[in-house]
Amino acid sequence: MTDPLHAAALTARENAHAPYSKFRVGAALEDTSGRVHTGCNVENATYGLTLCAERVAVFKAISEGAREFRRIAIAADTDALTPPCGACRQILWEFCGDIEIMMVNLHGKSEVLRLKELFPRAFDASFL
Numbered sequence: 102m103t104d105p106l107h108a109a110a111l112t113a114r115e116n117a118h119a120p121y122s123k124f125r126v127g128a129a130l131e132d133t134s135g136r137v138h139t140g141c142n143v144e145n146a147t148y149g150l151t152l153c154a155e156r157v158a159v160f161k162a163i164s165e166g167a168r169e170f171r172r173i174a175i176a177a178d179t180d181a182l183t184p185p186c187g188a189c190r191q192i193l194w195e196f197c198g199d200i201e202i203m204m205v206n207l208h209g210k211s212e213v214l215r216l217k218e219l220f221p222r223a224f225d226a227s228f229l
């Protein structure tokens with residue numbers, strides 16, 4: 102059976118606003134109370150103002166008062182599973198720490214790893 106978080110990321114992807122890249126991404130972030138915060142990529146004609154699905158999910162969650170997270174699922178239509186971009190890794194580290202990352206595609210392929218594997222030796226508030 103599909104993990105509900107996997108399914109939530111696929112459903113979130115359906116709302117992607119990606120008229121420029123046509124690359125649609127969904128994310129589903131589970132907090133420690135079990136609540137799921139979803140996001141999709143939202144592009145902009147200036148390109149640079151585009152927000153990735155992962156950051157939309159994180160900022161939605163933070164703005165709703167969630168502060169501790171267990172895992173995030175990221176869904177895209179790629180054979181090689183899509184990992185979070187560098188900017189999203191920094192934001193995920195800041196708000197979620199060494200979270201579990203589940204990458205999924207539309208054909209049921211999935212892989213789980215931890216953020217630390219993707220983002221070792223991060224800069225964060227501990228340096229300030």
Ligand code: THU
Nearest residue numbers: 122124126142153154184185186
């Ligand atoms: N994108 C995401 O939303 N998440 C990722 O993990 C990779 C990239 C978006 C940003 C942009 O809208 C499109 O995918 C192409 O880069």
